[in-house]
Amino acid sequence: MTATRRAGSETRAEILRVALELFTERGFEGTSIRDLSEALGMTKSSLYYHFEGKEAIIQALLASRRAEVDELLEWIDGQEPGPELLRRAALRWVDSTGRERILGMRFAHANGPTMARLAAQGGTRGWFDEAITRILGPDAPMPSRLRARMAFDTVSAALFAAQGQPASEADVLAAARAATIALTAPD
Amino acid sequence: MTATRRAGSETRAEILRVALELFTERGFEGTSIRDLSEALGMTKSSLYYHFEGKEAIIQALLASRRAEVDELLEWIDGQEPGPELLRRAALRWVDSTGRERILGMRFAHANGPTMARLAAQGGTRGWFDEAITRILGPDAPMPSRLRARMAFDTVSAALFAAQGQPASEADVLAAARAATIALTAPD
DNA sequence: GTCTATACGAAGATAGAC
DNA sequence: GTCTATCTTCGTATAGAC
Numbered sequence: 264m265t266a267t268r269r270a271g272s273e274t275r276a277e278i279l280r281v282a283l284e285l286f287t288e289r290g291f292e293g294t295s296i297r298d299l300s301e302a303l304g305m306t307k308s309s310l311y312y313h314f315e316g317k318e319a320i321i322q323a324l325l326a327s328r329r330a331e332v333d334e335l336l337e338w339i340d341g342q343e344p345g346p347e348l349l350r351r352a353a354l355r356w357v358d359s360t361g362r363e364r365i366l367g368m369r370f371a372h373a374n375g376p377t378m379a380r381l382a383a384q385g386g387t388r389g390w391f392d393e394a395i396t397r398i399l400g401p402d403a404p405m406p407s408r409l410r411a412r413m414a415f416d417t418v419s420a421a422l423f424a425a426q427g428q429p430a431s432e433a434d435v436l437a438a439a440r441a442a443t444i445a446l447t448a449p450d
Numbered sequence: 451m452t453a454t455r456r457a458g459s460e461t462r463a464e465i466l467r468v469a470l471e472l473f474t475e476r477g478f479e480g481t482s483i484r485d486l487s488e489a490l491g492m493t494k495s496s497l498y499y500h501f502e503g504k505e506a507i508i509q510a511l512l513a514s515r516r517a518e519v520d521e522l523l524e525w526i527d528g529q530e531p532g533p534e535l536l537r538r539a540a541l542r543w544v545d546s547t548g549r550e551r552i553l554g555m556r557f558a559h560a561n562g563p564t565m566a567r568l569a570a571q572g573g574t575r576g577w578f579d580e581a582i583t584r585i586l587g588p589d590a591p592m593p594s595r596l597r598a599r600m601a602f603d604t605v606s607a608a609l610f611a612a613q614g615q616p617a618s619e620a621d622v623l624a625a626a627r628a629a630t631i632a633l634t635a636p637d
Numbered sequence: 638g639t640c641t642a643t644a645c646g647a648a649g650a651t652a653g654a655c
Numbered sequence: 656g657t658c659t660a661t662c663t664t665c666g667t668a669t670a671g672a673c
């Protein structure tokens with residue numbers, strides 16, 4: 264935030280990268296600090312130098328995800344409201360999906376209970392609720408809200424559908440895009 | 451299978467019921483044998499009398515899920531192939547969703563890595579692949595396969611979308627049904 | 638910043654009495 | 656079938672040297 268500082272915590276970034284990978288593959292609870300430190304080629308203790316604990320790592324992971332949703336919210340605020348805003352917003356979200364976000368989604372998917380727990384305390388939950396309320400208005404009926412939410416979640420759904428399948432990332436994103444369009448078709 | 455036996459394992463069923471609940475809420479890895487036995491009002495040791503271990507419990511849970519997919523496969527085999535079979539089959543699946551299956555889906559969703567692990571060894575993975583191959587034929591391109599799979603998975607997706615939302619089960623099923631229809635619309 | 642060593646509790650699982 | 660120990664392993668976390 265305060266511009267230039269010393270280079271310093273490159274290790275931190277590396278830890279986060281590997282943690283995201285392992286937590287996604289084996290789940291948060293299924294990954295021990297041991298596993299993580301071994302994958303990083305350092306000892307557990309060194310890990311504790313960089314992060315207060317396992318919990319701090321997942322929180323840091325979440326924070327970087329949060330930024331993307333904030334960007335979406337800002338974009339929505341700058342748009343003209345209207346019946347096609349939902350599709351435009353959802354497609355914008357889907358089309359801006361990159362490697363990191365895919366990993367984040369796989370992660371979220373692989374860690375349902377953990378995410379729910381963090382949501383309960385922190386403020387994870389509601390990131391998208393906020394977006395949907397701004398698009399549909401505060402009085403939209405639940406079925407519409409659910410359908411809108413599903414239109415945003417198509418990448419996650421396509422990822423799920425592709426599990427165990429020889430599907431490329433491009434296949435997944437294409438399926439997601441098509442689904443978003445289908446789910447936001449006018450009645 | 452061999453018809454009437456002594457009443458016996460009513461406890462087994464009770465264990466499975468509670469296990470499904472806890473594994474779904476807290477995740478498989480996040481639920482200890484302790485937690486489970488306490489929720490059941492018995493000791494860990496008693497649990498071990500009924501099941502060989504934690505792993506055996508989850509396997510039993512999976513087996514009962516398997517039956518429903520088999521039923522779907524059989525139904526598909528009895529149908530006339532054609533371009534609308536996908537929609538009919540997917541709607542049949544969605545419309546036959548009951549309490550138990552919803553729990554099973556929440557469970558699967560809450561336990562991604564565990565499910566993947568079981569899939570790798572046992573034969574979990576591929577239950578739906580089989581159905582989709584029978585419907586679309588063995589040569590269907592990947593994007594079509596993914597989309598078809600997503601059409602079956604709408605309940606799961608709607609459940610995900612409804613997390614943290616004051617949505618009723620009816621809302622969820624309605625959203626799922628609408629999504630299945632949208633996803634199986636003819637080009 | 639990274640290491641060795643270790644404390645401490647919780648987890649899965651078993652033995653054997655009732 | 657259910658209980659009371661008890662074993663062993665693994666997990667998070669800390670102390671303190673280098």
